Amino acid sequence: MNALQPARLLITADGVPRSATHGDVYHSADGGPEQAAHVFLGGNDLPGRWQGRERFVVLEIGFGLGLNFLTTWRAWRSDTQARGRLHYIAVEKHPPAEADLAAIHARWPVLGALPAALRAQWPPPVGGVHQLQFDGGALALTLLLGDARECLPRIDAVADAIYLDGFAPDRNPEPWSPDVCAQLARLTRPGSTLATWSVAGAVRRRLAAAGFIVEKRRGFGHKREMLRGWRASPPLNGPPVDAGA
Template sequence: MTETVQWMADGTPYSPRFGDRYHSEAAHALAQAEQVFLAGCGLPQAWAGHPQWRILETGFGFGLNFLVTWHAWQQDPARPGLLHFVSTEAFPIAAADLMAQARKFPHLLPLAEELAAQWWGLLPGVHRLRLAGGRVLLSLLIGDSQTMLRQQELVADSIYLDGFSPARNPDMWSLHSLKAVARCAASCWTSHSWLLQ
């Protein structure tokens, strides 16, 4: 079963469950992903010279942060050989909704199509998707963020905190959830959130 999504008049996806938008207004969604998360974590410069880079995200949503990061990795000649993106998501959307959003960003569309081709059977648990010939790994942790992260042996180089606002999704921002995130952080890591803006 996939999450119900409503579309606002400006094309922004809205969650009836949380009473909140998935991201800022449609016209600013791409800039939010690029500036708040990618640039906020010092990427792509930070991953230069590393054999792999691991990113942890709380709240996959429509995958825009993932697609923007994958695109930046793809365009960077100094990219690591492996990009491993791990994201929690309690309520995955349908592939059709993912593609409806991606069509607004033509440069991301080929990546979204590759992702959507593997976007099925997302029952609770861990799903590993191999993209870009296996050089981009997406590990989707479907379920409660805190519970899923406690079960992982992950060391993240960058962390994207992106799960609706604390007022709308307090479990995602609880002390216990943030401790589970911190446990996954490498000794030298960067983190950013839309809420810090």
């Protein structure tokens, strides 16, 4: 059994959950569910892109408190044009204890009964793959507990949308590493999109080197900019094409 170090959570004076390990906050002080909707759903053109699809796959790096997952579930559930299945795949190295999750989820009444439904199936902090099902199986959550650099190579899927949500890259470089970016390229196809709150130059360069076109757009709250991107076609880092062939 591969036991993991659970998240060490604090709450800042302005009520935002913070990691004592990484010294960074889990979401914007300007609003958690609102940031998730603006950056991660909006940056991936959701809900529009899942409408009419039989199956849509979201991949998240850094599941954390489940805020992005819960906000996505809420949007998907209330979307009358979303008729298919949603598969949400996420990696997380330091899963919070269930009691910590309950205390923080209580701060988001806007998410209704969804946080409690997530906690009812919350797995123990054991490394590996945990499969959770919601809404009669229409929503599947595959939670890979462990380091993103080790978990991602084990995934066999094609993601339509990626949420990149590690802590700040200067404090928590692993989820933004070149290896992770290369895995994101492997797990997508041309037209797949990504979004993140970070516009760090190193993140933009690594994503571009892995085959994503990235652009800045208006950020959430006090953050002026965020990043969105999509898989290029053909991959930018692919072999040179012989124009005469």
